[in-house]
Amino acid sequence: MKKKSRALQAGAAIALAFGVTLPSGKAAAYCWDAKASGVYNNYNGTVADTGDRFYTDPTGAIPNVGWECSSARRAELMSAYGIDSGEWGDYGYNSGVCDYATPLARTIDALELLEVTRGSSPELQSMRDLARDQYSGANLNADCDNDTAYATTFCYVIGANQTDLHLPFFYDEDVTQRAGTIVHEAAHKEAGTTVFSCGRSHDGDCGPDNECDEAYDHGGAYSWSADFHKSFCQKAVNTTTALRYRSLSRYNRYLNTKFETNTAPELTSCSASTSPHLRDKLHAFWPMKSSGTQVDEVGGRNFVQAAAQVSTAIDGVTGPIGAHNSNHMAQKFAFQSTDGLKTASGFDLSGPFTVSAWARFDPGFWNLNEPGVIVAKWNEANGGRSFQLRYVVDYSTGYSAMRIVVSTNGNDALQGDVPFTPTQNKWNQFVLQWVDTGTATDGKSAVLLTINDGPATQFTVLSDKIFNSTTAPLTVAHRAGTAAGTQLDPWVGSVDSIGVWKRSISAAERNELYNGGTGREFAKLTAEAHNYQFTSLGWWQF
Amino acid sequence: MNERQRTAALVLIALVALGAGVVIKAPSTRAPRAKNPTTEPDVVADAKASPTRSRPKQHAKVVAPKLEIAPADAELIDRVYSAGRTDFPDTELGRRLTYHMMIARRYGAEAELRSEQAMTALREQADASSELLLDAYSKADESRYFDRWLMVESLRELRSDSAVDALEQIATAPLPPEHGNPGEIHGTSTVDEELMIRATATRALGEIAIDGNAEARDRLLAMATNPDEQIMVRRAAAWGYASAYGDEEDGVEVLKQALPESEHVAVIHRAGLPYTIDGGVMQPVASL
Numbered sequence: 001m002k003k004k005s006r007a008l009q010a011g012a013a014i015a016l017a018f019g020v021t022l023p024s025g026k027a028a029a030y031c032w033d034a035k036a037s038g039v040y041n042n043y044n045g046t047v048a049d050t051g052d053r054f055y056t057d058p059t060g061a062i063p064n065v066g067w068e069c070s071s072a073r074r075a076e077l078m079s080a081y082g083i084d085s086g087e088w089g090d091y092g093y094n095s096g097v098c099d100y101a102t103p104l105a106r107t108i109d110a111l112e113l114l115e116v117t118r119g120s121s122p123e124l125q126s127m128r129d130l131a132r133d134q135y136s137g138a139n140l141n142a143d144c145d146n147d148t149a150y151a152t153t154f155c156y157v158i159g160a161n162q163t164d165l166h167l168p169f170f171y172d173e174d175v176t177q178r179a180g181t182i183v184h185e186a187a188h189k190e191a192g193t194t195v196f197s198c199g200r201s202h203d204g205d206c207g208p209d210n211e212c213d214e215a216y217d218h219g220g221a222y223s224w225s226a227d228f229h230k231s232f233c234q235k236a237v238n239t240t241t242a243l244r245y246r247s248l249s250r251y252n253r254y255l256n257t258k259f260e261t262n263t264a265p266e267l268t269s270c271s272a273s274t275s276p277h278l279r280d281k282l283h284a285f286w287p288m289k290s291s292g293t294q295v296d297e298v299g300g301r302n303f304v305q306a307a308a309q310v311s312t313a314i315d316g317v318t319g320p321i322g323a324h325n326s327n328h329m330a331q332k333f334a335f336q337s338t339d340g341l342k343t344a345s346g347f348d349l350s351g352p353f354t355v356s357a358w359a360r361f362d363p364g365f366w367n368l369n370e371p372g373v374i375v376a377k378w379n380e381a382n383g384g385r386s387f388q389l390r391y392v393v394d395y396s397t398g399y400s401a402m403r404i405v406v407s408t409n410g411n412d413a414l415q416g417d418v419p420f421t422p423t424q425n426k427w428n429q430f431v432l433q434w435v436d437t438g439t440a441t442d443g444k445s446a447v448l449l450t451i452n453d454g455p456a457t458q459f460t461v462l463s464d465k466i467f468n469s470t471t472a473p474l475t476v477a478h479r480a481g482t483a484a485g486t487q488l489d490p491w492v493g494s495v496d497s498i499g500v501w502k503r504s505i506s507a508a509e510r511n512e513l514y515n516g517g518t519g520r521e522f523a524k525l526t527a528e529a530h531n532y533q534f535t536s537l538g539w540w541q542f
Numbered sequence: 543m544n545e546r547q548r549t550a551a552l553v554l555i556a557l558v559a560l561g562a563g564v565v566i567k568a569p570s571t572r573a574p575r576a577k578n579p580t581t582e583p584d585v586v587a588d589a590k591a592s593p594t595r596s597r598p599k600q601h602a603k604v605v606a607p608k609l610e611i612a613p614a615d616a617e618l619i620d621r622v623y624s625a626g627r628t629d630f631p632d633t634e635l636g637r638r639l640t641y642h643m644m645i646a647r648r649y650g651a652e653a654e655l656r657s658e659q660a661m662t663a664l665r666e667q668a669d670a671s672s673e674l675l676l677d678a679y680s681k682a683d684e685s686r687y688f689d690r691w692l693m694v695e696s697l698r699e700l701r702s703d704s705a706v707d708a709l710e711q712i713a714t715a716p717l718p719p720e721h722g723n724p725g726e727i728h729g730t731s732t733v734d735e736e737l738m739i740r741a742t743a744t745r746a747l748g749e750i751a752i753d754g755n756a757e758a759r760d761r762l763l764a765m766a767t768n769p770d771e772q773i774m775v776r777r778a779a780a781w782g783y784a785s786a787y788g789d790e791e792d793g794v795e796v797l798k799q800a801l802p803e804s805e806h807v808a809v810i811h812r813a814g815l816p817y818t819i820d821g822g823v824m825q826p827v828a829s830l
Binding site: 113116117148149150151152168172174175181202211238239240241242243245246249250252253256257265266268404405406412413414415416418447449455456457458459460461462506507511 | 645646647648649650651653654657658661687688691692695696698699722723724725726727728729730731734737738741742745748773774777778781785807811812819820821822823824825826827
């Protein structure tokens, strides 16, 4: 009854813009007949032209891009994306190549959009490659019986996983959304963690069917489709402003509905901003791009080896963290007391300030069960203490947390824990901030710790200032011992992209640094949008 | 919120800001963005000289320049009109709008060039074009989500002062019932489509405000601070308001004063749930 009711509502006589007249005389099994009969009908018998006809240059003076009703091009795309002509016979393969009312033509159109609009964007390229990789070999099917969902991917114990595209995919989604759906389903189609599961399954708690991902940074299928629309908005070529802004709208809507938790800001423009705010009061930044000495891109406060042993550059490819690409350069620290990095001299840092670092708990059972300091300005000797960010774990009780330790006079030590259970081989962003609160003399300050895109945990410190030792260096993967050159609490894992600002950055800036779990290169510490009240000090990208 | 309520809200916000020691600069300190400088050089000059109101009203009867339409597209437009499948009258401007609505949704090598040419021609008659778009929008069936969105997106690109009232109405219109199945895995949602339309209308208001339209800016503030409004609309309104304020930092400061602190991130920074958890007072270290 619901469907009938909807059809009746839509059945009012209206002028229909830019539609494609439906073929007549088809068998009832055809999708377009279902629409024409009003069983499923948003457009009263006329299929909407939601971006389904390429612009072609009728004069032939300009090289065309696109499939343009070419049988040869359609065959190419069908082969590349696993569309079997036999399976699609009733869905348009046996109709005219240019019949845009058919499911096949509308699918081909979305696939061609993936092909011709990616330009030089590595993001759009990777999404197109994912779809090609997943669907090569007759695994992309049509099924119009389902008129309530866009698509379904089936994962099998034996045999290749397959995706069925449904009625709303063909006739409710505009062409950019269809392309995004194919990317989304391709992400699902990748093998899951078990033979019984699809890849990147929705793990959020949003309604009865859990129709969302737990978080944007988890790399789930919705992060792929959201990233597609963001990249299409900002980087697509051979398309119109309108379609790029259509993706902006879709991206923003995904942020609001497809993640149980999300902190990525909505877009307001498809233009990449060059707002320099994340360079504001940036004091140091270490990209961590090489072995040995790590260059500070801001102020020359290079990290050197704390002792003779050399830390190891991993993966061998420079770049940001890369949620979809694990290749990058970082510094890997073994569990040895001479392995850490430190600035060559004392690191001057009074509040307010921000220290951010990416850290990965490397594979290995004991790596999750060894406490250690990730970054610190803390000489164990009295008068040399300032702050530590450390991982604590009690194997016997199962308690684990990220712990902030601060000193307000160089001797004492105050602590606050944020419960945290690390996942092996996963990169995490930790942002530690010292914030002036109230007045300069009210006897209170605050320390914030933010893990990934989670909420900031704020601890009150009953002091106006953090102690600023002018002789204690900033250290990585250890804290300095009392005796010169000694290291305490070495940490096992990998560290990348350390930044220091001489201000407390905003929540929005933390999000920009996090960048959906992909991090930001030093060159891209400009990001989107916010020109607000901020200012930074240093940045190291390993 | 009507005009009286809006005025009252602005006064209240100003008083709160002053009470907190915040200096609110006049929102018109920044010269409005030049609009279509290649076609309206006199407008740019006026805008710089009189930043409080950027440009004179355009006349709807401006003779439109010739727009080159490829023969195949011209033929298609004829067919659309013959079949009665257009939202626009059979006039020169109506046909230009029909052409624009066809070409803006395409992609391919020349898609953007042709689409921009079509939009440039419409901007020559921005007020009249907006009027026809709004008329078409008001008559369009609810279920034509993409078409309705594209009409509003076109208004955003046109940035016509005459569309302020209608855009506000579109942005703040009550949501119709959900006709899709959003609770189902990969389910459809017509509310999603409606919200995308409303957020786009709000961004369109923002573009007009950035051009110097103080009325649009004031309405954006009212929308951004209305707790009953949709969050996507509030975020877009906050962006538009701050961007149009002259010095964006001043606009943000006004928003901060007008909004409860718990909404600053969600509305001003347009982000989801990155809130602060109270971790308590730091305690002496038990063990390192």
